[in-house]
Ligand code: B12
């Protein structure tokens with residue numbers, strides 16, 4: 001089987017497995033290794049030491065598989081851009097990627113099947129699956145495979161479909177034609193639109209600068225409540241997604257009252273992006289049914305009274321399990337500090353609850369500190 005035919009077969013199999021986008025990149029070092037090293041040196045990874053521990057692996061996928069030649073990048077679409085319609089009250093929102101079943105499991109199972117398919121096509125091939133936790137710059141690999149381009153908010157954007165994608169990759173020593181290699185035999189392939197934009201850029205310029213879908217737009221930078229974004233870089237320490245999902249200690253009081261109603265993660269930079277708005281075409285493209293949302297928000301005052309068994313019920317086969325019970329309570333107070341600012345009756349109620357929590361020795365230091373910060377934010 002020739003290299004282009006192999007790519008076509010793999011693309012067809014990935015679509016059959018339900019992936020919205022698939023493409024192939026050459027296995028070669030990152031073009032942004034220095035940007036990553038700078039990001040780590042500036043401490044922008046916060047407490048995510050696992051990012052700092054394997055920088056050199058991240059900048060070259062061949063460290064994950066010797067003799068790697070190709071990276072197959074896939075993307076699942078989990079949301080179509082429609083605005084939220086959350087029931088009224090003191091509700092804390094869950095980021096859209098975490099509203100359904102845990103995406104790690106959903107993507108990994110199908111990547112395994114795709115890996116088996118590749119090994120059936122190329123019997124001696126070795127394959128390594130990745131997906132979120134592995135040391136690989138997934139967005140760069142996806143952009144190289146022409147799945148889309150990286151926006152100033154650092155997420156992969158697919159023109160006309162937005163950034164509502166989860167990514168996964170297979171690294172292999174099989175020699176597969178990369179997506180930017182002509183000829184493409186599959187004219188209806190989902191990546192052709194991006195491929196032609198990239199070809200147009202190459203024809204109009206001698207440099208191979210990354211495809212820029214942002215132009216002079218700065219909407220995500222302006223809308224980010226914590227000022228975490230500078231063009232093509234996010235200071236994780238300031239990002240609500242980091243503060244509510246990755247950060248395990250007390251949240252600095254400066255964030256109370258400004259992060260909005262987000263309880264787990266944050267979607268603001270995607271919600272405001274012109275590329276991520278729902279269009280007729282993007283609604284028609286739909287989402288993969290396996291990502292059907294189960295829970296979009298929680299009652300924040302209820303969370304404050306939760307026990308371990310309440311949490312356990314909620315996190316079954318869900319990405320929400322990354323947050324411990326004390327993080328969930330801390331996050332509930334963070335969201336209440338914003339919501340109650342515009343509701344004086346709620347503010348009265350929240351202040352009273354916080355005064356009790358702040359003095360309650362059965363609550364952890366982290367939750368008590370959050371209660372004090374909430375009272376201060378509501379003064
Ligand atoms: C750590 C991490 C986080 C951290 C840090 C985020 C960040 N921007 O780095 C935190 C906890 C904050 C986070 C938040 C979120 N995350 Co996250 N996260 C990751 C993880 C595990 C590693 C990312 C990483 O390596 N960061 C280090 C930085 C330096 O890497 P980078 O931004 O890719 O760096 C490149 C660019 O800066 C680029 N670059 C540098 N200069 C320039 C200049 C130009 C012009 C261009 C084009 C590029 C460029 O080069 C660098 C190297 O390639 C990835 C999975 C993975 N293994 O990749 C998921 C991942 C990025 N996250 C994802 C998601 C969905 C989210 C959230 C939307 C979740 C949510 N709703 O709450 C938010 C979005 C926040 C945001 N705007 O980034 C998805 C993104 C999917 C997509 N469409 O892009 C990923 C890919 C997970 C997955 N498997 O799908 N995340």
Ligand code: SF4
Nearest residue numbers: 224239240266268269
């Ligand atoms: S996820 Fe929210 S806090 Fe993080 S960069 Fe985007 S808008 Fe800012």
Ligand code: SF4
Nearest residue numbers: 151152214217220273
């Ligand atoms: S909001 Fe504007 S600047 Fe931000 S990623 Fe989207 S297009 Fe780019």
